[in-house]
Amino acid sequence: MTEKIRIAIDGPSGAGKSTIAKTVAGRLGLEYVDTGAMYRAIGLKMGRLAMKAEESPALQAMLDETEIDFRHGEIVLDGQIVSGQIRTPEISMAASSCSALPMVRRKLVELQQKMGREKSIIMDGRDICEVVLPDAELKFYLTASAQERARRRTEELLEKGEKADFSQVLKEIEQRDYNDSHRTVSPLRKAEDAEEIDSTAMSIEEVADLICSRAHAYLAGTTAR
Secondary structure (H helix, E strand, C coil), X not given: CCCCCEEEEECCCCCCHHHHHHHHHHHHCCEEEEHHHHHHHHHHHHHHCCCCCCXXXXXXXXXXXXXXXXXXXXXXXXXXXXXXXXXXHHHHHHHHHHCCCHHHHHHHHHHHHHHHHHCCEEEECCCHHHHHCCCCCEEEEEECCHHHHHHHHHHHHHHCCCCCCHHHHHHHHHHHHHHHHHCCCXXXXXXXXXXXXXXXXXXXXXXXXXXXXXXHHHHHHHHHC
């Protein structure tokens, strides 16, 4: 791919953003940046250190010493691969809490924007379209019903051999939706210039097809110019 393109994907928890972004990244040859995993990593570290989800000099000191990177599809926290440790309901809630802290958001947004300046990427998470990559060439808001998102998450956990109760997962998703949309700092919402995709009745391939078609159309237009 010769022309630079940045694709930003926003949306609520469990909408399939990471799965779709990985699929599109593979098809288009883009670098995939999982911003949600970055917040989950911070939530994991805060839990390990028994830190409260509140701003403090101790939190800032911890952030200053924290390193987060992506290597071959894995997220690395302070030199340790933690991909398998951050996909639990507990860490999901911890990520929601710490993502509301300005200190945490400043740290991670700075890292994310640096990645966006350097290369063609596809980035998913929350407030990517408006805050992290406001000038992205393509923006999407990927959503699905709370019930469908809970069904997908329950199946994912069961496939991993973990215990999962649909009603409890649904309750956690609805609570996180509320937290994310009502937080003071960068509340979750659809950017005006983002294309909304409701994936409730769509397959992964169908959503990926749609995003890739938009990318090809953009690149074709750039080449033509």
